[in-house]
Amino acid sequence: MRVVLAAGGTETALIDGISAAGATPELMSHTPPADAEIVAYGEPIAAPVTPVSPSGCPTPAAVTRAVREVVGFDLTVLDAGLPEETAAPTVSLEAASGADVRSAVAVPDAAAIYDRAREFGASLPDDEILIGETIPGGTTTALGVLTALGEPADVSSSLPTNPLERKRAVVEEALAASDLAAGDCADEPLEAIRQVGDPVQAAAMGVATGALEAGLEVTLAGGTQMATVAALLRRSGVDAELSIATTSFVADERGGSLGETCFRLNCELTVTDPGFDEGDHVAMARYCAGEAKEGVAMGGALSLVPDDELPVVREHLVTVCDRLGIEATGGDEAIPGTGDEPTHGS
Amino acid sequence: MRVVLAAGGTETALIDGISAAGATPELMSHTPPADAEIVAYGEPIAAPVTPVSPSGCPTPAAVTRAVREVVGFDLTVLDAGLPEETAAPTVSLEAASGADVRSAVAVPDAAAIYDRAREFGASLPDDEILIGETIPGGTTTALGVLTALGEPADVSSSLPTNPLERKRAVVEEALAASDLAAGDCADEPLEAIRQVGDPVQAAAMGVATGALEAGLEVTLAGGTQMATVAALLRRSGVDAELSIATTSFVADERGGSLGETCFRLNCELTVTDPGFDEGDHVAMARYCAGEAKEGVAMGGALSLVPDDELPVVREHLVTVCDRLGIEATGGDEAIPGTGDEPTHGS
Numbered sequence: 001m002r003v004v005l006a007a008g009g010t011e012t013a014l015i016d017g018i019s020a021a022g023a024t025p026e027l028m029s030h031t032p033p034a035d036a037e038i039v040a041y042g043e044p045i046a047a048p049v050t051p052v053s054p055s056g057c058p059t060p061a062a063v064t065r066a067v068r069e070v071v072g073f074d075l076t077v078l079d080a081g082l083p084e085e086t087a088a089p090t091v092s093l094e095a096a097s098g099a100d101v102r103s104a105v106a107v108p109d110a111a112a113i114y115d116r117a118r119e120f121g122a123s124l125p126d127d128e129i130l131i132g133e134t135i136p137g138g139t140t141t142a143l144g145v146l147t148a149l150g151e152p153a154d155v156s157s158s159l160p161t162n163p164l165e166r167k168r169a170v171v172e173e174a175l176a177a178s179d180l181a182a183g184d185c186a187d188e189p190l191e192a193i194r195q196v197g198d199p200v201q202a203a204a205m206g207v208a209t210g211a212l213e214a215g216l217e218v219t220l221a222g223g224t225q226m227a228t229v230a231a232l233l234r235r236s237g238v239d240a241e242l243s244i245a246t247t248s249f250v251a252d253e254r255g256g257s258l259g260e261t262c263f264r265l266n267c268e269l270t271v272t273d274p275g276f277d278e279g280d281h282v283a284m285a286r287y288c289a290g291e292a293k294e295g296v297a298m299g300g301a302l303s304l305v306p307d308d309e310l311p312v313v314r315e316h317l318v319t320v321c322d323r324l325g326i327e328a329t330g331g332d333e334a335i336p337g338t339g340d341e342p343t344h345g346s
Numbered sequence: 347m348r349v350v351l352a353a354g355g356t357e358t359a360l361i362d363g364i365s366a367a368g369a370t371p372e373l374m375s376h377t378p379p380a381d382a383e384i385v386a387y388g389e390p391i392a393a394p395v396t397p398v399s400p401s402g403c404p405t406p407a408a409v410t411r412a413v414r415e416v417v418g419f420d421l422t423v424l425d426a427g428l429p430e431e432t433a434a435p436t437v438s439l440e441a442a443s444g445a446d447v448r449s450a451v452a453v454p455d456a457a458a459i460y461d462r463a464r465e466f467g468a469s470l471p472d473d474e475i476l477i478g479e480t481i482p483g484g485t486t487t488a489l490g491v492l493t494a495l496g497e498p499a500d501v502s503s504s505l506p507t508n509p510l511e512r513k514r515a516v517v518e519e520a521l522a523a524s525d526l527a528a529g530d531c532a533d534e535p536l537e538a539i540r541q542v543g544d545p546v547q548a549a550a551m552g553v554a555t556g557a558l559e560a561g562l563e564v565t566l567a568g569g570t571q572m573a574t575v576a577a578l579l580r581r582s583g584v585d586a587e588l589s590i591a592t593t594s595f596v597a598d599e600r601g602g603s604l605g606e607t608c609f610r611l612n613c614e615l616t617v618t619d620p621g622f623d624e625g626d627h628v629a630m631a632r633y634c635a636g637e638a639k640e641g642v643a644m645g646g647a648l649s650l651v652p653d654d655e656l657p658v659v660r661e662h663l664v665t666v667c668d669r670l671g672i673e674a675t676g677g678d679e680a681i682p683g684t685g686d687e688p689t690h691g692s
Binding site for chain 2: 043046089
């Protein structure tokens with residue numbers, strides 16, 4: 001089993017109040033490089049940040065790494081426009097980081113990224129792959145693309161309180177800047193990405209397309225953002241079997257709407273509850289309180305774990321958190337669900 | 347356990363009669379990308395060649411991959427000047443491929459490559475690493491560096507009959523072009539690389555230095571070329587414990603001289619015989635006949651295998667060969683040791 005992690009950036013993440021994936025906007029561009037290093041090596045080894053929220057919630061990369069230590073999947077990180085260097089080994093898609101969606105064109109090279117990723121996906125020797133993402137601001141670009149496609153636009157957040165109105169306002173501005181109305185890109189998924197998306201969407205869509213063409217089983221590992229990739233794939237005419245695997249944190253927030261989305265997109269849905277309520281660690285408590293929820297293929301990775309091994313994954317998560325400098329009872333004493341959330345929030 | 351594979355190129359490989367690492371000079375530049383893909387994925391997935399000699403001897407990458415399938419080591423490929431793209435994930439050292447050693451300067455950015463590799467090596471979270479190489483023409487650049495350092499210059503070959511006189515003539519020309527006499531770089535190892543070496547040497551030396559400084563155990567996985575890296579390290583003042591792990595094929599060709607080299611460089615030597623004489627496959631027969639011998643961390647990888655698992659490695663090698671299109675009884679019917687060897691030969 002291989003996890004393909006598409007990692008990149010978009011300047012959309014720098015818009016105030018959009019993403020929790022980094023303590024400050026300046027540091028946020030180091031989150032995807034750090035995420036890649038955490039899954040590859042177990043900790044950031046060159047990235048100058050450890051993506052942990054002010055309240056002690058670690059990046060989902062920590063969970064994905066914990067799963068990797070238990071089930072041992074292969075990893076390929078795609079450089080789909082990383083805003084900063086990473087010491088994780090990467091396959092380059094010669095992608096630049098995306099522009100702010102409120103500019104005229106967000107991903108000028110969307111088609112080229114898609115083509116390279118598709119070729120890569122078609123060449124993989126595996127029987128099945130999971131595709132995940134790490135890109136701060138990715139739920140806002142997901143909302144942009146869903147709106148441009150004319151899909152129901154309902155996205156998740158890495159913050160306990162979803163700044164959805166803020167995201168909608170950004171997307172309205174983005175569509176206006178691209179001279180688009182909702183649904184204008186219904187049959188042009190790559191154009192939707194080019195106008196109001198991000199380079200990671202082009203990469204994930206390309207890898208999935210190539211892999212499906214080559215007969216691999218493909219699971220999109222994530223929530224809102226990967227469901228958006230599913231929509232892009234269906235709009236581009238891909239009708240192969242497709243699965244989405246996500247966490248119970250996303251499923252709980254979305255209620256029945258995630259299932260409806262998957263039904264509409266003809267995708268099988270797998271939801272995994274990592275049992276963090278049984279863990280005695282601030283990192284798990286923060287996830288239970290609704291922070292982070294998903295990302296870096298977390299839900300897909302968890303779907304690989306047999307039920308009786310989930311406690312082992314939680315043990316590994318504790319040691320990963322140790323390496324990330326998160327103490328079991330650390331954090332800023334934020335009380336779950338009281339709105340005492342960090343300033344930035346994908 | 348992590349294997350760090352420094353992969354790169356040098357135009358020295360294009361000199362007629364120097365390297366066996368590729369059927370033609372044009373295809374040879376694809377050998378390091380293909381080697382990296384074979385260890386990463388089990389087969390070349392984007393590289394347009396499968397490095398197999400005309401007589402059916404596969405690249406040592408096939409053996410390293412077979413070991414990986416049995417013992418499951420982590421892999422990090424360093425792009426230390428790859429002449430062509432690879433679909434294997436790589437950590438870039440921003441290195442260019444090396445020039446022909448017969449030009450005035452072979453590796454203009456040797457010091458910068460070394461610095462980046464040293465930083466990378468120091469950041470690794472592992473307890474121990476193996477460092478290997480893939481670079482066609484690498485034994486000739488090894489001879490160049492050993493000569494410039496004033497070390498006894500005795501190198502191996504990927505051909506059954508070592509074109510040593512050819513290599514010596516090239517190195518003489520290389521030293522003259524750099525206005526150097528033997529031993530002129532005795533205390534300037536990076537200068538030796540810059541003048542008559544290759545970028546992979548700078549990368550391997552840098553990673554080893556950084557890793558040793560960070561307290562990791564370091565094994566240089568290879569024969570002639572990695573012994574040259576050991577010499578570079580000792581000349582740069584590194585006096586930490588250092589091991590060399592190689593194959594019985596190199597040890598058999600070198601007789602007692604390899605042991606002497608290791609003694610002189612204060613390196614522990616591990617030699618592993620993969621028992622290919624017990625295997626019934628043309629790939630193993632070719633190794634027993636003296637082809638390829640070592641490379642792509644083969645000897646170091648084999649040193650990780652418990653004796654009673656070597657038969658399992660040989661079984662995996664057969665399936666790797668299947669994927670590479672090498673039939674058990676294939677090849678051009680060359681008779682071992684009769685001089686019926688391929689045209690090109692590191």
